[in-house]
Amino acid sequence: MLPVLTISKLSKTYGTGFQALKSVDLTINRGEVFALLGPNGAGKTTLIGIVCGIVRATSGTVTVDGHDNVRDYRRARAKIGLVPQELTVDGFITVWDAVSFSRGLFGKKPDPAYLERMLRSLTLWDRKDSKIITLSGGMKRRVLIAKALAHEPEILFLDEPTAGVDVELRREMWTVMEQLKQSGVTIILTTHYIDEAEEMADRVGVINKGEIVLVESKVALMTNLGRKELTLQLGQPLAAIPAALGAHRLQLSDSHTQLIYTYDSENGPAGITALFDDLAAAGIRFSDLSTSERSLEEIFVSVVHDGDTARKRQTA
Amino acid sequence: MNLRAIWAIYRFEMARTFRTLLQSIVSPVLSTALYFVVFGAAIGSRISEVEGVSYGAFIVPGLVMMSLLTQSLSNASIGIYFPRFIGTIYEILSAPVSPLEIVIGYVGAATTKAVVIGLIILATAFLFVPIHIQHPFWMASFLVLTAISFSLFGFIIGIWADGFERLQIVPLLVVTPLAFLGGTFYSIRMLPEVWQTITLFNPVVYLISGFRWSFFGTSDVSVGISLGATLAVLALCLTVIYRIFQTGYRLKT
Numbered sequence: 076m077l078p079v080l081t082i083s084k085l086s087k088t089y090g091t092g093f094q095a096l097k098s099v100d101l102t103i104n105r106g107e108v109f110a111l112l113g114p115n116g117a118g119k120t121t122l123i124g125i126v127c128g129i130v131r132a133t134s135g136t137v138t139v140d141g142h143d144n145v146r147d148y149r150r151a152r153a154k155i156g157l158v159p160q161e162l163t164v165d166g167f168i169t170v171w172d173a174v175s176f177s178r179g180l181f182g183k184k185p186d187p188a189y190l191e192r193m194l195r196s197l198t199l200w201d202r203k204d205s206k207i208i209t210l211s212g213g214m215k216r217r218v219l220i221a222k223a224l225a226h227e228p229e230i231l232f233l234d235e236p237t238a239g240v241d242v243e244l245r246r247e248m249w250t251v252m253e254q255l256k257q258s259g260v261t262i263i264l265t266t267h268y269i270d271e272a273e274e275m276a277d278r279v280g281v282i283n284k285g286e287i288v289l290v291e292s293k294v295a296l297m298t299n300l301g302r303k304e305l306t307l308q309l310g311q312p313l314a315a316i317p318a319a320l321g322a323h324r325l326q327l328s329d330s331h332t333q334l335i336y337t338y339d340s341e342n343g344p345a346g347i348t349a350l351f352d353d354l355a356a357a358g359i360r361f362s363d364l365s366t367s368e369r370s371l372e373e374i375f376v377s378v379v380h381d382g383d384t385a386r387k388r389q390t391a
Numbered sequence: 392m393n394l395r396a397i398w399a400i401y402r403f404e405m406a407r408t409f410r411t412l413l414q415s416i417v418s419p420v421l422s423t424a425l426y427f428v429v430f431g432a433a434i435g436s437r438i439s440e441v442e443g444v445s446y447g448a449f450i451v452p453g454l455v456m457m458s459l460l461t462q463s464l465s466n467a468s469i470g471i472y473f474p475r476f477i478g479t480i481y482e483i484l485s486a487p488v489s490p491l492e493i494v495i496g497y498v499g500a501a502t503t504k505a506v507v508i509g510l511i512i513l514a515t516a517f518l519f520v521p522i523h524i525q526h527p528f529w530m531a532s533f534l535v536l537t538a539i540s541f542s543l544f545g546f547i548i549g550i551w552a553d554g555f556e557r558l559q560i561v562p563l564l565v566v567t568p569l570a571f572l573g574g575t576f577y578s579i580r581m582l583p584e585v586w587q588t589i590t591l592f593n594p595v596v597y598l599i600s601g602f603r604w605s606f607f608g609t610s611d612v613s614v615g616i617s618l619g620a621t622l623a624v625l626a627l628c629l630t631v632i633y634r635i636f637q638t639g640y641r642l643k644t
Contacts, residue, residue, distance in 0.1 A: 089644060090644075124644075127481075127484075128484060128485050129481055129484045129485055129643060130643060131643050131644070148487065149487035150487070151487075152485060152486060152487040153487045155485070157482075157485050159478070159481050161478055163477060163478030163479050163481065164477075164479060165474075165477065165479055167407075167410060168403075168406070172406070175399075176399050176402075176403050177482060178399075179395045179396060179398060179402075180396045180399045180400070180482065180483070180486040181396070181486050181487060182393045182395045182396055182487055183395065184395065
């Protein structure tokens with residue numbers, strides 16, 4: 076896929092001396108949903124701020140569809156829509172006035188038909204003449220998305236779009252994002268909610284302490300770093316794991332009624348078949364079984380944790 | 392140039408005025424009308440003439456100028472401070488808009504509002520006193536130039552302010568006293584000589600004097616100096632704003 080956004084050696088040191096970004100390199104492909112994960116203070120919002128022109132980079136470059144975002148900022152910014160983390164919107168104007176203002180600000184000529192289609196897709200059309208202050212939190216967030224889309228951007232930044240919203244609204248947001256993706260918009264999403272990235276993203280990047288520590292397609296990430304667990308509910312409690320099953324590195328639960336087998340995608344099928352054969356040979360019967368998968372959240376925690384540990388080792 | 396962006400900002404700001412019509416237009420007109428009643432009719436009736444002009448008519452240019460200064464400042468400062476305060480400034484900063492276009496949008500709207508209020512006050516004055524404007528072109532020029540200069544000044548205050556208190560400090564504690572002491576209600580020639588000299592350090596003196604000259608053909612200081620002072624304020628404010636956008640002061644980190 077062709078890159079639509081290229082970030083090269085981007086660094087940012089604030090006036091306080093805090094280094095928010097350390098020579099970040101990142102490429103976003105056209106039409107993908109990219110989830111940028113990272114703990115608080117990792118540099119996610121600073122990175123977005125620099126790309127959108129709100130924060131000044133200390134060094135490095137950002138190229139948006141071939142346009143440098145400093146030298147050719149008009150063309151670069153025209154391609155980007157930003158949905159900020161906070162519900163920052165003027166409550167005293169109507170939804171229609173808000174989106175019309177945003178479109179004009181980006182130099183686009185009025186297009187009521189486009190704005191109507193967009194507001195309908197975000198289920199805001201019925202409230203177009205309502206003052207924003209009268210809308211619910213979920214609707215206000217959709218107004219922010221509408222404002223970001225008013226100028227028909229090719230790239231949409233969603234900075235923590237579902238922070239602090241209820242489960243139902245999060246699902247609603249995911250539907251909106253899916254529709255946007257279908258319409259060809261490239262989405263860069265920062266989130267604390269790993270399940271959001273798991274649900275939405277094509278690729279995942281992890282940023283920690285101003286450094287990109289991992290960029291991988293979600294599927295590859297889950298395959299390479301994901302582990303599965305098979306839990307066997309035993310017919311009879313087992314005092315200890317027989318020596319004949321030692322090769323499988325099984326765990327016996329505290330209640331002695333479950334055997335837990337951990338495997339990855341590579342040794343999965345063969346390993347499970349061998350395990351079942353050995354269990355049958357040892358005369359161990361089971362009454363039920365279940366499998367569980369290592370979540371992206373666990374992968375994220377281990378990536379960040381491993382990075383921190385490695386950094387501490389280097390410092391020591 | 393992104394003309395649509397300038398128009399969007401301008402329209403947005405003008406719409407805010409109409410949303411708060413009572414506060415934006417009715418309030419300054421009412422307070423100025425009260426000045427006419429108190430200073431023009433009540434106290435002014437005991438003062439015969441100032442430099443050959445009836446006192447009621449004499450204070451008209453000063454009152455218009457005083458409203459123009461305070462309105463330009465407050466409209467422009469709140470215009471840019473409000474989006475900073477509620478956080479919507481992100482949209483302005485991330486749009487394909489140059490600093491000059493942002494300034495034209497905000498300052499243009501503030502200037503328009505201030506000039507409209509100034510003209511309304513002038514029209515109100517006609518109800519109280521007979522006035523003849525000797526140099527209408529220069530009257531309009533001083534009106535517009537002063538409104539632009541002080542709207543630029545207000546824009547600077549709106550960026551400098553980090554709270555509503557700071558937003559009010561300059562208009563209330565600096566500009567209003569300078570306007571009162573700058574010859575709104577008297578000719579500086581009526582002051583003792585020492586105070587006349589001290590008053591010349593007040594930039595508002597030059598604005599009111601030039602504006603008054605356009606009405607009556609008489610002034611405290613030369614009209615050329617008044618025009619020069621107005622343009623100097625304009626140039627100074629433009630320089631400061633240029634530096635603000637160059638450094639990103641209080642706008643970009």
